[in-house]
Amino acid sequence: MKVVTHSGTFHADDVFAFSVLREAVGDFPFTRTRDASVIASADLVFDVGGVYDPARGRYDHHMRDLPRREDGTPYSSVGLIWRDFGRPAIERLVPGIGEDVLDAVWQDVDSGFILAIDQADNGIASARPGHLALLVEAFNPAWDSTQSYDDAFLEAADFARGILVRACRQAHAEARALSLVMAAAKASHDPRIVVLDSKLPWEKAVFEGNLKDLLFVIYPNEDLTSWYCRTVPPEPNSFGQRLSLPEAWRGLQEAEFSRAAGIEDGVFCHPGGFICGARSRKSAIVLAEKAMAEGA
Incomplete structure (x- = not known):
């Protein structure tokens, strides 16, 4: 040709x-x-x-x-x-x-x-x-x-x-990633929480997949040494939150954050109230559950 x-x-x-x-x-x-x-x-x-x-x-x-x-x-x-x-x-x-x-x-x-x-x-x-x-x-x-x-x-x-x-x-x-997020959302027992096995781009799936009830996404860091609990924004590319993390947690780290959040292995909570972390998957899920309970 x-x-x-x-x-x-x-x-x-x-x-x-x-x-x-x-x-x-x-x-x-x-x-x-x-x-x-x-x-x-x-x-x-x-x-x-x-x-x-x-x-x-x-x-x-x-x-x-x-x-x-x-x-x-x-x-x-x-x-x-x-x-x-x-x-x-x-x-x-x-x-x-x-x-x-x-x-x-x-x-x-x-x-x-x-x-x-x-x-x-x-x-x-x-x-x-x-x-x-x-x-x-x-x-x-x-x-x-x-x-x-x-x-x-x-x-x-x-x-x-x-x-x-x-x-x-x-x-x-x-x-x-979109396919994996949608599968995780389908498998979740609570439509407000999605737990991912790896760190991957999930925000697109939230809006294209119409996950309108989702409030928190749980995922590990790159080396699996800690887990994040991330709030879901109200619209794409926003730092806003459908449900913010509790005011009492914000800006705290390690032992101080752990005491405030009621877990044993807390790492931090961002002052902006949109992300926090723990050293275990279980605790990261607990953080999401506690945030929902306080925000109810």
Whole structure:
């Protein structure tokens, strides 16, 4: 399959589009050009050519009637390529991924940073310093560089692949975490408490899984030497609490906290009242139960 994009200065959308395609279909003859005859003879063209027609392998977006997402956001070349080739790319980037989470991972990456590139490339959102789009564009050769644009493009594409790998694998881990949290919630004897066997991202499951009765999440630290009792926020990314830890515990540590909470192995209670800890799973659960009893 012969693939073509434009020559010269590159941006994040064409670099990432190339990286996604390379994962989805493997190695292919690739040309960066604006020669109309070469473009016409290619099997797949992206970000150049003035034609959007997936049936013919044409993925440009630089036209008046440009392709848009369902919400009206204009696509860039990476958004279009990700839409049609993202799933097979994920299967290679995340070996062994199950069909049950493939769509969730695709959606997470799409809404996470593919959309941001679409927006920046189309001027919908500004690319401020540190934006991924600007980091990729920094691979373009400086005016006095002897490096060719084509070599720089491939170097940028390797950088982009690293980001794709991490993004897809983190999205996969989050999808697996969501499944584990939901299973723990289902197995819990009290819908207000979920006990997890490992530290993992649980907040997404609370809101996407509609765990509206959940008040506390119990989980161990990384080396299993202590267990946390964490309050559940009222909305995502908030330090608020559906039910705060008792005022009398806050800011206390070790023996002083243990006495106030009525356990033997307390570690601490944060002054903000959103997390506390003990050295055993049993005591962490007791902390949640005591907090609920006092807050009733």
